[in-house]
Amino acid sequence: MIPRYSRPEMVAIWEPRTKFRIWFEIEAHAGDAMADLGTIPRENAQAVWAARDVEFDIDRIDAIEAETRHDVIAFLTHLSEIVGADNARFVHQGMTSSDVLDTTFNIQLVRAADILVADMEALLAALRRRAFEHKDTIRIGRSHGIHAEPTTMGLTFARFYAEMDRNLRRLKTARAEVATGALSGAVGTFANIDPRVEEYVCDKLGLMPEPISTQVIPRDRHAAFFAALGVVASSIENIATEIRHMQRTEVLEAEEFFAKGQKGSSAMPHKRNPVLSENLTGLARLVRMAVVPALENVTLWHERDISHSSVERNIGPDATVTLDFALARLTGLIEKLVIYPDRMQDNLHRFRGLVMSQRVLLALTQAGVSREDAYRLVQRNAMKVWEQGADFKTELLADPEVTDALSRDEIEEKFDLGYHTKHVDTIFDRVFGPA
């Protein structure tokens, strides 16, 4: 997590004060549940809520932890200082630190997922808007980086929309994966705590009770969570790479928005670098690098060990903060991306009709020309275009063998771009729903 690539709302989720606030809520709700069950006195349970509006003194907690070497005990001690030892002695009864820590980590991940879902929705809105804006903006489609057949810029945005819409679903699934809590005691047997306490607390905190836990919540959930983030990150890289290609000097079909006054822009007008897209490429790698350790974290010894803990202290904040920043950056980039339809036309016509050679070939054979002859006819005209800079359609129209087989109209029709865009509406209906 680098400040440079962070946004405050997501960072706040991972701050100590947030963590302690969640700890408090878990303990206080658990107290209520125990009071309901008659395990502890109602008045003591209620008294703990006095800390609801108190700002915890993090320095004080740290000082206690430095002494006790135990973070949860440090917090409980501080809580006791606030609500009084008499009330505090019923807090945390029958629970283990992991009950608090694991449930808290999941709450943080759920909140992070909520932000990521919102980020994704904003990105989808931007992609959708640009897709419709450029639904009919013709550009050349490329396979292997080589001109293939025409497509539209709107289709490019639409496919990114569809991909990110799948990622939205994956993020929601990921959120559900980790939306569980556990208050099941030392090895998960509920020996010292009633399962109804877990149910009550989870309900209050918007979680499902973990059906079976050990001392910890099982880590396959978190592996699935971070794997989903890795897929989202890869899609970000996919879009970023498209933009980097479009902004290449020789292509220049789009540019990242560049503020008017931004220094140096007008003295070197060709030198506008797609630095945001490149940055997104790197950020994608940062998010992805959480996937392997998250997978390695699934294996724990018996009812738990803490090998996963240091990993999660890192990848929990890092992967979510970085992905949040990346999604927001990508949204801004898409919203303001400068599109150059004229350049798209220039590039499309760069080889003066050659990209239509396939259609002409097909038309000739359908008109009864043998495959060998059709190929020879296309080839000899194509070569004039390639080697002498001629125009393909002009050459075809001037070739008697071609015009014997195809009428002028038929030839002209092969160069009609509408042929390639006739199903754009159908595709848009599929992606965005019927208009």
Place this chain on the structure above:
Amino acid sequence: MIPRYSRPEMVAIWEPRTKFRIWFEIEAHAGDAMADLGTIPRENAQAVWAARDVEFDIDRIDAIEAETRHDVIAFLTHLSEIVGADNARFVHQGMTSSDVLDTTFNIQLVRAADILVADMEALLAALRRRAFEHKDTIRIGRSHGIHAEPTTMGLTFARFYAEMDRNLRRLKTARAEVATGALSGAVGTFANIDPRVEEYVCDKLGLMPEPISTQVIPRDRHAAFFAALGVVASSIENIATEIRHMQRTEVLEAEEFFAKGQKGSSAMPHKRNPVLSENLTGLARLVRMAVVPALENVTLWHERDISHSSVERNIGPDATVTLDFALARLTGLIEKLVIYPDRMQDNLHRFRGLVMSQRVLLALTQAGVSREDAYRLVQRNAMKVWEQGADFKTELLADPEVTDALSRDEIEEKFDLGYHTKHVDTIFDRVFGPA
């Protein structure tokens, strides 16, 4: 994919003959759809089905490919040899190779997922059976590899069941991720093929039409697929590690089944190695290693490049074949795993009641003893156990300061294992549904 770690049904999915059979079906169904639309003559479309029962000559196809350097053309040429050139010339019309290749790859992944789902269901059945069998078999729970509090072997199986049940859901989601097909032409615009052909073919083959494709089906789907496999593999390692620990010489609470006659077993009866579990640990790494390249595959240049292709030729078969083998091996291992309840009792009592020290401490404070005194009382008796091999309960019962605070019955009760198992049924209900 190593033969040693392969099973024939999954391997068959990835064999050339299967691939060609799927190619044929795509082409033949597409022909029907085109005939429906009037694009090609009905009789030619029907004639292609003559190849339905013909075994394709793979050597012949390879020979043509060696010449043409194009696998799909080689196949189509061979198909033409079977159904006749007149009929064949309408085959593949308006399609690109990628339409066939990508749809086929997804069909293979879907079939692979079906096998993996069945594998998982078999594993779940085994875990469930063993869970109920050992629902009440007491063993010591361990955190950090150190004795903590009692639990039961059934709970261990039950948590593996719950984890694998989540993995079953992930596998089904993964299957849905890749259950799409595309017949959208050179850059995905349907310029030369009607979208209804795609819809028809996908319907026949049990796929959904890809809402928007380029020349290829978007690879975020496959990244999500292989990521899910990686999570499943990590859970396999989790179970395998538990078994390896249980079979350690000093623990010996379980052993992989060892056939009676197996050489060497009785001359070195202590030397039965958990080689299947160790093998599963390695196989998990093999499955997992597909995740990163699958994530890297998401980014393609413009409407496609083929950087993903060599990766998928490898990880497609390798990850699915290895995971299929691993799931089957794990199922057999679980089914036959030899459990030693007596050893579990021995281990549980290894420290003669010390694992109950926490409960005694709590009882003393609840009985009004100050926290400092309670701690001192527990400590002095615990030390006799630790250093002199005494029995904890005996010592407590002989300590007047303890018996002043707690009655004999109260002390005895603290050593009642039923205290730890009282919620096992509740947990089982949560995991397996109400009895």
Place this chain on the structure above:
Amino acid sequence: MIPRYSRPEMVAIWEPRTKFRIWFEIEAHAGDAMADLGTIPRENAQAVWAARDVEFDIDRIDAIEAETRHDVIAFLTHLSEIVGADNARFVHQGMTSSDVLDTTFNIQLVRAADILVADMEALLAALRRRAFEHKDTIRIGRSHGIHAEPTTMGLTFARFYAEMDRNLRRLKTARAEVATGALSGAVGTFANIDPRVEEYVCDKLGLMPEPISTQVIPRDRHAAFFAALGVVASSIENIATEIRHMQRTEVLEAEEFFAKGQKGSSAMPHKRNPVLSENLTGLARLVRMAVVPALENVTLWHERDISHSSVERNIGPDATVTLDFALARLTGLIEKLVIYPDRMQDNLHRFRGLVMSQRVLLALTQAGVSREDAYRLVQRNAMKVWEQGADFKTELLADPEVTDALSRDEIEEKFDLGYHTKHVDTIFDRVFGPA
């Protein structure tokens, strides 16, 4: 390991017959050493060498393994059938299977490294030749995909040479990492075998004795080996990406060699796809994916477990075979790469001198023009180039404020490409050594 991406020499290293041949050599040399030490009779040791020229019957060995479930015992049994039970009973004395298996694996890796080193030397020769061929072929240097300042094609080849030369050194280091053997018995104590046997066998097989082994050779060595392969693979991707960019339709500064008769080339002359480079991008991912499991393999339980084994059975052949193929493919690609110096000139001049704006700006300030004025002057002329397609130098020469500060010769000099290539010889000397 996919046949399509394999070369026979490297594949042969990993074939059963090679493995058995190495096993035989280890056993036979060990016999000699034991005879030297008087541990076993000389005549029996010598008699074993009778199998030197016998082709082992792999089906027979497999059949025995199917029965005994032990590969080394199966081999020894077969060896006994060849050399006679009397002689065979001294074979393998005091050794464990791991002694044979681990030493063999290292020999295979060393042989694989030898091929990779030779591959790399061939690649270096190709890069060197192309570097000198195009030492002075001017092209535009690009940062962020945007034109920056001129460089030469030779410098591009030279930097790939330098990078691959570092990789050659890494491969040699990797070879040394795994060039050890171990014959140290069950847990590495040499309880049943003299350390001098290990020394003798290693010397005969070109290995160093592993200073301290357990039952196995430590796996940090193999992790370092596969990590080195991963770095080499990444450099391959780096070069492949440069070529893919150069072959883009809009750039077209180079093309992968395309055989004259290759179908389709002349009817669609623009459609020559950089499929080899794209394939290399994917192959790089395949090689790299061995790195993480190799790192995970380092941790073994106590004196060994076999979790690493299934991983190595896969990544040993796969990573080396794929990297061998990739290096050879890249070498052929570099050797035959078609370079288009004219297109490089076209691209360089695409913005009619704008890439020199930085030099002009500097020259103006050095001539005493204030920074603000210099910037204004460059900007107003640059804008004419950018917006109206003018030529930058022509505009500058026609701008009195500019010519007041700089003479015609000074302005002309700023557009002299020699300015950018004046240190090419120095760099070549650094990379290739003094001419």
Place this chain on the structure above:
Amino acid sequence: MIPRYSRPEMVAIWEPRTKFRIWFEIEAHAGDAMADLGTIPRENAQAVWAARDVEFDIDRIDAIEAETRHDVIAFLTHLSEIVGADNARFVHQGMTSSDVLDTTFNIQLVRAADILVADMEALLAALRRRAFEHKDTIRIGRSHGIHAEPTTMGLTFARFYAEMDRNLRRLKTARAEVATGALSGAVGTFANIDPRVEEYVCDKLGLMPEPISTQVIPRDRHAAFFAALGVVASSIENIATEIRHMQRTEVLEAEEFFAKGQKGSSAMPHKRNPVLSENLTGLARLVRMAVVPALENVTLWHERDISHSSVERNIGPDATVTLDFALARLTGLIEKLVIYPDRMQDNLHRFRGLVMSQRVLLALTQAGVSREDAYRLVQRNAMKVWEQGADFKTELLADPEVTDALSRDEIEEKFDLGYHTKHVDTIFDRVFGPA
């Protein structure tokens, strides 16, 4: 990088003030070199050194960067405020930001490597001391977690020493990989800066000039660097795993040092958790996760893009800080690790001599007993041990068929532990050099 897992010296390398100090030194030395060459006035070059003892105002630099959006320009502006605009205008002449940034990053990595090398040397000293301390402390060797044959604790430490000694060499190689600097201008052609400036600056800063750079130093160097760190991390996990196993309740051959007064220790004397080793397992994953993105960073577009930058801002500090902390933690852990030789004896004799069954079997066959009979004899006595808790040697001595073949002394000799330790000195000589 988590404060909890950080040490100040390594953290300091990555602080802004360190970075700016290095930037200053590069610029100031470059000025001297340019003055030597007569490119800039000597007095201006010298005047810049006035900032040598001035603390840079980081807030001021940040404020300028917020405006200019360019970190190097912000620094140079601040430098200009210190040394005066007249002197400052010669600073950075002909250089690009990357010259400063890349050379600085490498200096930081070199300094980090120096600390890691020192860390490793401290770890080696600790391992060496413990190895000699326990050279003859017998313990059971285990394969697959199962008792195999005796070894010594000293051998365990010695093999960790040997492994870490290889890692020391790898760290030194990694340091050399990145110990280069580049001041080669916009695309690496030295168009605006003399190569001798690069040579001078590198010499002053303890670097080698990068033989050929583009705008950046090639990233294969950094990939190799982080890959080496990944191997070291894996070895840390290897040692940590051994300790975790040794501290298991049932094994208890060693314990992490536990301070006397540490709360809870004496009331639950069995509950001392190997939390440091578990933490090291997680930290190893954190260090390792830098490897894949570092490999992905090798591919840059043409003469540079900035996709690598965000990755390096993260993994540069994170991987080195975490590895430094982990090495130091491991060193402390090894130094204070509590070893229990008595428990090792208990475990070794757990199966009352059964681990010697292999030796007895061999001795019987060598004494002329047929393999089948020998096996039967060992088996029937082994079974008494396994099933009835008898002592293996006692049983053998009481079995007439055994004593017919072997004398009492011969049988006794098979249980002599000295047999297994006779080559310990040889191995120590190999690892630590002759005594």
